[in-house]
Amino acid sequence: MTRGAVLFLTGALVAVFSVPTAAYLKLGTRVGTRTVTLKWSQFPIRYFITDRGTTGVTSTQLRQTVQTAFSTWEAVPTSTTSSEFVGFTLANPSSRDGATVIGFQNRPDLERTLGATSFIVDTTTGAIVESDIFFNTAFPWSVSAQGETGLFDLESIALHEIGHLHGLAHSAMGETELRAGGRRVIAAEAVMFPIAFSAGTILGRTLKTDDIAGIGDIYPNSTYTRNTGSISGKVTKNGAGVLGAHVIAFDMRTQTLVGGFSLSEDGTFVIAGLDPGPHVLRVEPLDDGDIESFFDATLNIDVNFQPQFYDKIVVVPKGGGTSGVELNVVAK
């Protein structure tokens, strides 16, 4: 099989704008002249499952797997979300009918896409009206608890797509290598990394700190507001702002990683949802995935600089923020 290991989980099928002041990356949409976070305004998220299975996976197993993936996101202690399975439907997951539909669909034309999430958005508020997810039956799927060699783990991919459904964009918390046919993941520390782990593994079933920070940022509860903090600052090169730089905060106490991007022309970044305590910062160019997996293609993302560390330890306050970090990078 030459499908290879390079399979993009999604290119969210909406015009995606990055939202300023976001860590990781949140989906956004234009409302007038503003860019607002794409998010659900009402819970529970009510969804249907297309009553169609694929080889090795029945529609009932699909429903159970999707439910498990929703539950994983809903268990995040710093965020409040909920969902409700409404029933099976004959509608395809690409229908634009006001109903959120999740199901299998045969898309051999998308030869590198395991699944994708699409949205219908209220353009006056940015609220998500409908979000559909399809899993591409051009690939072999498994719902085995331990995973199956050569088959993609449906729960891992569902967890990623449901992250999109909630409004999360891609995380750059991973490393890849270029091989014939595209990129292969060497390692990743976010379910929302755009390229899947190899077939046969179930490594993608567990949310990472980066994912948890992201969902908390979009749907924060009182625990998030009270117990987490943020780091903000600017990434500059030769005195000018750098757009699209990936900034990583490493918590030396919990040994966890959360990433964010500089999301404006002046290089401003914010990484939110961090545990209080000392962090070290590292900035790198966005070179472990296609830029279009993260940002609108019209943006001028700067990848011409060397990775580097920040020379100060940054301490995150509980329920507050540390600002004024200046990361000055140099060209390669």
Place this chain on the structure above:
Amino acid sequence: MIRHTRIRLLHVTSFLVLVWSASPHSAAAQVYIGSDIPHRGNVEISGGAVWSGGYDLGSASAEETRNTGTGTGPFVLFSTSSRADASPGLQARLGAYLAASLSIEGGVLVARPGISTRLTGDAESAPDITATETLTRLIIDGSALFHLRGASFGGGKGVPFILGGGGYLRDAHDKNEVIETGREFHVGGGLHYWFGQGKHRFGVRAEAGISRRTGGADSIDTTRTVLTVAGSIAYLF
């Protein structure tokens, strides 16, 4: 005979026993034996410099979950190794003699220790670097001092002591935006040397000890041992 017995006790007694000796029963047995030795009712004020040793804060790795078929073990993005630097500070103490051989005191210590983290082994060749920060540390503590009168010298002007106690540790990070607190316990020993003969006397005080600390800013959830050395000017009245 009484004096000889006390000397022997000093070598074997524990802190709890020292506290016991401060009971009214023991105190009542103390006898003022001359102006060369501080005695019950004296008050001591001292202030001076403290040096606290540096210590290791441990290592950590920024790890990512490795994909199958790309190697073994977690993928290490980079590694950190942290250390609290040795630092000078200032201290002030106020004590009261409950007996010629026993005093209690409270004190405050202020220091500006530095924390440094060495960042190495970046998977994408980011240059190694040392990231730093400076803390404002405040320690408020209490101690019991047992004065070794039997080991005094210089006509009673020099009096060794041993001490033990504990306190509250407060670390403020740069800009004092974040406060982290902890506890400390200390034991040590030192020497007073008093000048003059009157009730009101100046003297010098030198001491060294170890401090066991938990919490505060520079911990990675560990208890650490810190060597301390201090020198002060003291006033007795």
